[in-house]
Amino acid sequence: MMPLECTIEAIHWEWVTNFEDVRWEAKKGNSKNCEVLLMRNGTGKTTSILLLQHLVAGIIPDDNLLRRSIYKGLVESKELPAKGGPSKYSVTFKINSKLYTLGYIFQDFIGAPEMFTQTPTGYEKGYKMPSQFKNAFQNNLSLTKLLFLDTQQTGNDELRMGKDAIDGMFKILANVKILEYAREEYLPKAVERERKKSEHKGSAKERKLAETALKRARSTLRDCKTKLGVAKKELGINQKELMDVKLLIQKVKDNTEHKTKYDQYDRRRDVVVAQIKAKTKSLLEALIDPSNLGDGIWGDVKNYYETLSKSRIPKSIAREYLGAILDEEKCICGNAIHETEKQCITQRMESSMGLGILSEVYIMKDKVKESNLSVEIQQLKDDIISLNREMASITDELGRLKLLLGDDERHQLDVLGEKKRGLSDAISNLNDDIIMYESTDDGTIKTNRVAFCGRSMSVKGLPSEKPEFIAECKNIYWLKQIEKGLNKKLAAIAGIDDISEAADLVADVFSRIEEKCLRFYQDKVLETASKELKRFNLLNNLSIHSLQDGITLVPEGGGAPRRGTSTGEELSVIMSVVSALSSLTDLNIPMLIDNPTKGLDRVKINGFEQTMSSLKNQVILFIYNTERDQSPSFFNAENINPSTFMREHESIEGVFPESPPHGHYNVKCDWATFENYMTERGE
């Protein structure tokens, strides 16, 4: 990747969200890399960030985002009859010392906005950013979502920290996204073009049948991809809703006079559940290992193979000699052997046990000999029984507590509990569906052959060519295999097998390069981000477990990997990853975060302050006054450049005059306003 030095120099809102015509500019001439924009809630911070994410990725906003962007401001408060000019949103970047302004012009928020770029040489329509910038950001919404963080979306981490998002981001950064496109789109189309041009060798009927099947495979593939997208979106929504329901349950419990007891039992229940899960997993793993079966069974096996292998040794040596002679085509005396001798040796070998089998027996003997009772199954079983007893007693206690609640509170808990169960079931079903659509593991697909593939896979694991059978397939990987097979068949009919095979080989090479690059980024970023994350002192000393399945976390001392679930955790993880990305690549790119300390406790705020101080790249923070007041040691002249967004006639206490005009939004850059402005009053 080419080096990229990039900062945001200005953001210009023109009749967008609540802003009339406001231009914010980064301070020049000082070494501080942190810009803090203080503004009240509901001004349009989130919309500004969403627009920035799309703008930098060169993506046109969808209808939902367009609706959010419509100017409301003084029109809604009837201070103005209509907006006072065309709506635009633009951002000026300094890229390797040159200024570029990238923006949207909204056509009254109906239909797609127009994109423009003001380059050092002039105004151009469209996304005309320099190639270093394009390589990193164009169509890389996953990266821009990480860099320009909307904290309202944190906690809903599947979309931002899931496998698709993280792999996609790395692939674009490694410049291998183009290989994926070539492999999946361009090469198959090129082969198809060649096929259509070629002289056909097979029968017209044969070709027609294969073409119909291919058409069905492609439409089913499209269908599955759409359904997968819907399932993932629903999963994200349900996960967020489940978190909200859990918070509501917590709130109801917090408001009862039994809060302390609830807290005590809930905490204990969480610990016991985690222990049961961990012990059950260990017991299952132990039971699958036959060496844990105990002497009654396993002792016999050990002795059996020892005895068995002793009587096989002479033959194995003989076979190894014969095998070597065949391979080298030379006798042990040095003379060449010919076809007759070879046949003789082969016949002799055939009449004896296969070499592979013999080596398998020796592996068995060695493995069996080395095997030892590794886990005390009885102990694990006893632990589980005692934990189950404790769980039953906690459940009883919680039941008793519930009986002490008022009717209203009990009803609320019942309703929320029901909702929680419903959402958990829905999440579990959606996860199953997602696995069905996107599993690429041969074993998993074949095990679930009927559910995943229907009749598109035969009992023998072969792809069907019947369109009605293909339509039953719900697994994307298998559909691609069917598509590949049909393409090969059509290539053979057209007599272009060699071109088709060459395309397959190139696709295979591309796929391996993508894999290698992805692994390189995953390993490097994991190593650095893990160090960064330590600053945040996350609960249970959470650390980054892996980046191979999106970003997964694991508590200290092991346990099941999971994604960050709280806003604070996710924010901490993302900041660590971005910091690692910047230090590992030649990308010096800005980050923008709204409400960065929202949801963070004191310890994590300390971690946030430390990370901010150590980030080399530019950081822009959107905050409101409570955040400023929580971190006086960071939000000061030593660390940041301040900007305050307030209306012309608004007082420093955030109070508006009793009657309009409230005046347009302005940006004030002095310390007195920044330190004293109260964003939580007025409007």
Place this chain on the structure above:
Amino acid sequence: MNGNDTMESKEQSGYFRFADDAKAFVKKIKSASTSSGAFDTQFSFYTLCCLLGLAAAKKDPSLPEAPSSGTEMTSDWQGPSRHHQVLIRSLLMQRYLESMGYPIGELAEEDAGTIETAMDTFLQSTGSRLTNKGMKKMDAYAQKGWDLIKEHDFHEITDLALFLTYYVELLQEYSNG
């Protein structure tokens, strides 16, 4: 044709088969969504059934019919069982050879040929390392284990942790007997 070709031509690619009601049990545990979790793969439960069947065969070597066509699962080892496949195969083949009349006390040099032939029809050097015959034998032991679980009504349990504690008791009963 050289020797290697000859050997490769003998290789088979069959499927492990598992009774439909056993597969349904794995699903039932999963959908119950209790706090103890679920089987990581169907194959893990298949392995548990097989090991129970192999343990029980010490007392009673009789074997039920292996599940029939239509119950195919996978052609290769899966999940954590993959890591223990050599040991599982060792136990399986020991039981097989014993059932053919070659217990440890009676292994003699002159039987080497017959034992080799028996192994040849049981093991191979690719894929699951089991020939179709070997796989079928393993399926039969898994069926034996599953039958025992049903006989004790443990298939009615929906919580994995609870099931495993009962499974251990059953296994110990056969291992120590």
